[in-house]
Amino acid sequence: MLELIVSATSIDFIKKCDFCDAFIIGEKGKGLRLPHYFSFNEMKDILNLVKKRNQKLYIACNKIFHEDELVDADHYLKQISTLDIDGIIFGDLGIYQIAKKYQLVHKLIYHPETYLTNYESVRFFSNKGIKRVSIAKEITLDDIIEIASKKSIEIDILGHGAVNMFHSMRDLVTNYYKFLKHDQPTKYRNESLYIVEEIRDDKYPMIEDENGTHIFSAYDMCIIQHLDELIKNHVTSIRIEGLFKTDDVLLGITKVYYDAYRDYYHDINKYKSNKDEYINRLKSINGIQPFKDGFLFKKTIYKGDENNERGKKT
Amino acid sequence: MSAVKKPELLAPAGDLEKLKIAILYGADAVYIGGKEFSLRARASNFSIEDIKKAVDFANEHQAKVYVTTNIIAHNENLENLAPYLKALETSGVKAIICADAFVIESSKKVVPNMEIHLSTQQSITNSEAINFWYNEGVSRVVIARELSVEEIKQIAKRSKADIEVFIHGGMCVSYSGRCTLSNHMTDRDANRGGCAHSCRWNYRLYNQSDELISSKEGYYNLGSKDLMAVQFIPELINAGVDSLKIEGRMKSIHYIATVVGTYRKIIDEYCANPKDFVLDDKYFQEISRAENRQTSIGALGGKPTEDEQLYNVRTEKPTQEFIAMVLDYDENTKYATIEQRNYFTVGQACEVYGPKFRKDYFTVEKLYDEDHQEIEIARHPRQILKVKIPFTVYPYDIIRKKR
Structure with a gap:
């Protein structure tokens, strides 16, 4: 069964969302780009709640750790090792090293954002004893299928939501305001902003937080029309990204995906004939961000074209 | 005798001529x-034949050649890696610089005697991550350009692998390898050699109420100034860093000669006598001769501030100072054969700059073209000329305008 995972926006959301398979939650200072940060005690309460409902819980420990944060990371994994959680999402291989100390390797889900783009590298990590890998968002459906069909390890992909495309350690909004000699340079910290490139119209969401500055694609990812191929070819889980979503929007999206995959398991033809309906239902969610199918049918260009340095206008 | 461990000076080379310059001017x-x-697909890349020539030249000068194989591969890029790695090994390449787990794993299997260096594309920021890759056969890690000197000191103490640190050149403002602006904005794959440098483009910044919150006249920019770590070299050497790396496979030979020559001088002088070493202004002056982009200290001094950002700079002008390169010198006639690189005329006051920070000065008095016709103006790019120089000069010496 395909696992439907949602990164949670609040405790309230988790209480309401009793139909998805799993949640992603995390703590400030350890999780990266999470829609909400929970305290350790809140996470324990959430664990109790979701276990009662037979849902799974994954803790995101996916930040890029600098040397002086290793002690903290070590302490955190030790704490986590006492919890009956289903997985730990990480993006920094230092976490793998620490997880060995606490016998947590089998719970690890390697999610390095951009680094897993081929089946051989996925196989490499499958040999490391970890539970699952999240593959990159920038590859095609054919590539995803080729990777997943090797069945070397559980495969997770982004199903719906914000697509991160840039992470700087720098405070790129604050730095700019300091350059402008603004009297409140940190005014926009933790606020959802967007940027527009001079010859393009797209609005790229951007946020500066304690981990630096993050920029996202102008369109959310949406794979709802391809669940059949993904399931058939052994993709294990899809993530619905809660970042920038209100509880209601996230709940709405999750419900459509839940219905779609239930349709699939009950009657594949019903799923197939309902594909447009799912899109319409998603579009009718009040406040939902614009979405597309990302790189599923768009192969990125290997090497560059030096005569087109600025790229084509999209 | 060296008082401290001398790190390797590692330089980029976009072609064979630049490689020779880099080595002659002091790159180890x-x-x-x-x-x-390889990333940087547009930096005139070497064929296997060229690589052999590069290794031959390097061997003659006790230098090493590393080859970048640092793409994050897609399924269709996996084929032919093994024969390619073997060909590199046969060519005498000492190490490959890679970022994809499969490339690393394959190298360990296919070419066990070649060193594996982990590219900065993996943005490694801590010693545990280094040690993960060390256990996989990586002997050296090019650590992230997000690290301060203090962090580098701590990491160097705990790292099992050798540490390589960028000291000069272009910077990603994003954690390297984790940026796909180019993919999303131009379809060009940043991790497969297609980076369009979208972080250097002009943007406008808005808040959620669609209010423009960047300057109304100018643009909002993300890009980073280039890195220049001159002032941190002593500390990096003391930290025990194994290799100091200059970025810029697309840079000119003048840039390579100047930047490599200057860092060579700093490293040698510091290591020979750390106590009495003074960070002379001449080093900064020298680099500014060839550096046409704004520089900063990157993250070496801590989290980058507005001083490390590049705002409202559209293009950089190439410096016009490099006017010719020496091809040959006739001791009897005192005439040098040179190749023109920028416009100059008779009467031009010149500086000859050679390896080991050698400098001498002359004024162009007599100038001839290839057909021995006396000329006044050298206006054709790459034109072969003869010029009288009163002292001995050597092939690959740089002739530039005197400041």
């Missing part, structure tokens, strides 16, 4: 890109 090792599996 150079890194080049092959035709496949």
Whole structure:
């Protein structure tokens, strides 16, 4: 069964969302780009709640750790090792090293954002004893299928939501305001902003937080029309990204995906004939961000074209 | 005798001529890109034949050649890696610089005697991550350009692998390897050699109420100034860093000669006598001769501030100072054969700049073209000329305008 995972926006959301398979939650200072940060005690309460409902819980420990944060990371994994959680999402291989100390390797889900783009590298990590890998968002459906069909390890992909495309350690909004000699340079910290490139119209969401500055694609990812191929070819889980979503929007999206995959398991033809309906239902969610199918049918260009340095206008 | 461990000086080379310059001006090792599996696809990449020539030249000068194979591969890029790695090994390449787990794993299997260096594309920021890759056969890690000197000191103490640190050149403002602006904005794959440098473009910044919150006249920019770590070299050497790396496979030979020559001088002088070493202004002056982009200290001094950002700079002008390169010198006639690189005329006051920070000065008095016709103006790019120089000069010496 395909696992439907949602990164949670609040405790309230988790209480309401009793139909998805799993949640992603995390703590400030350890999780990266999470829609909400929970305290350790809140996470324990959430664990109790979701276990009662037979849902799974994954803790995101996916930040890029600098040397002086290793002690903290070590302490955190030790704490986590006492919890009956289903997985730990990480993006920094230092976490793998620490997880060995606490016998947590089998719970690890390697999610390095951009680094897993081929089946051989996925196989490499499958040999490391970890539970699952999240593959990159920038590859095609054919590539995803080729990777997943090797069945070397559980495969997770982004199903719906914000697509991160840039992470700087720098405070790129604050730095700019300091350059402008603004009297409140940190005014926009933790606020959802967007940027527009001079010859393009797209609005790229951007946020500066304690981990630096993050920029996202102008369109959310949406794979709802391809669940059949993904399931058939052994993709294990899809993530619905809660970042920038209100509880209601996230709940709405999750419900459509839940219905779609239930349709699939009950009657594949019903799923197939309902594909447009799912899109319409998603579009009718009040406040939902614009979405597309990302790189599923768009192969990125290997090497560059030096005569087109600025790229084509999209 | 050296009082401290001398790190390797590692320089980029976009082609064979630049490779020779880099080595002659003091690089202990150079890194080049092959035709496949390499980022910086547009930096005139080396064929296997060229790589052999590069290694031959390097061997003559006790230098090493590393080859970048640092793409994050897609399924269709996986084929032909093994024969390519073997060809590199046969060519005498000492190390490959890679970022994809499969490339690393394959190298360990296919070419066990070649060193594996982990590219900065993996943005490694802590010693545990280094030690993960060390256990996988990586002997050296090019650590992230997000690290301060203090962090580098701590990491160097705990790292099992050798540490390589960028000291000069272009910077990603994003954690390297984790940026796909180019993919999303232009379809060009940043992790497969297609980076369009979208972080250097002009933007406008808005808040959620659609209010423009960047300057109304100018643009909002993300890009980073280039890195210049001159002032941190002593500390990096003391930290025990194994290799100091200059970025820029697309840079000119003047840039390579100047930047490599200057860092060579700093490293040698510091290591020879750390106590009495003074960070002379001449080093900064020298680099500014060839550096046409704004520089900063990157993250070496801590989290970058507005001083490390590049705002409202559209293009950089190439410096016009480099006017010719020496091809040959006739001791009897005192005439040098030179190749023109920028416009100059008779009467031009010149500085000859050679390896080991050698400098001498002359004024162009007599100038001839290839057909021995006396001329007044050298206006044709790459034109072969003869010029009288009263002292001995050597092939690959740089002739530039005197300041």
